[in-house]
Amino acid sequence: xxxxxxxxxxxxxxxxxxxxxxxxxxxxxxxxxxxxxxxxxxxxxxxxxxxxxxxxxxxxxxxxxxxxxxxxxxxxxxxxxxxxxxxxxxxxxxxxxxxxxxxxxxxxxxxxxxxxxxxxxxxxxxxxxxxxxxxxxxxxxxxxxxxxxxxxxxxxxxxxxxxxxxxxxxxxxxxxxxxxxxxxx
Numbered sequence: 001x002x003x004x005x006x007x008x009x010x011x012x013x014x015x016x017x018x019x020x021x022x023x024x025x026x027x028x029x030x031x032x033x034x035x036x037x038x039x040x041x042x043x044x045x046x047x048x049x050x051x052x053x054x055x056x057x058x059x060x061x062x063x064x065x066x067x068x069x070x071x072x073x074x075x076x077x078x079x080x081x082x083x084x085x086x087x088x089x090x091x092x093x094x095x096x097x098x099x100x101x102x103x104x105x106x107x108x109x110x111x112x113x114x115x116x117x118x119x120x121x122x123x124x125x126x127x128x129x130x131x132x133x134x135x136x137x138x139x140x141x142x143x144x145x146x147x148x149x150x151x152x153x154x155x156x157x158x159x160x161x162x163x164x165x166x167x168x169x170x171x172x173x174x175x176x177x178x179x180x181x182x183x184x185x
Contacts (some may be wrong), residue, residue, distance in 0.1 A: 005087075045132075054083075077150040080146070
């Protein structure tokens with residue numbers, strides 16, 4: 001996509017057409033929005049198959065709740081809010097299933113931040129050890145290019161809370177990468 005405002009205007013038009021049951025608008029929306037949503041799910045500690053399943057579930061939720069979208073608002077924060085709820089529900093389901101299972105000889109999970117392998121060049125590897133909320137903010141901010149206001153809207157948060165999560169994530173990443181957090185800003 002190119003210019004952010006032009007892209008948003010185009011997405012708003014597509015979403016409005018989709019709300020009016022235009023099937024070609026849905027096809028165009030899926031083509032435009034699925035790649036960043038799939039990246040969002042893929043970088044959320046889900047493997048590729050799980051991420052694709054989450055994307056499908058997300059589109060079902062988008063379809064069911066499309067009438068709640070307001071054309072005066074940007075599309076991507078609304079989409080990410082739906083995606084976020086889809087992801088949170090998947091985490092909850094995973095936790096419920098794990099709580100029912102008896103793991104014999106399970107070794108406690110070690111945070112990747114303590115693992116020297118986290119020095120990989122891959123962004124997703126670097127952020128995998130971050131808490132979910134911080135990782136989510138970085139993905140929306142750096143991968144999807146959303147503004148602080150859009151992220152706040154998508155996460156039902158405040159701009160200040162988003163900034164704080166981003167600052168903490170950056171500090172953790174600097175520490176993991178062996179840089180003095182006092183020097184960078």
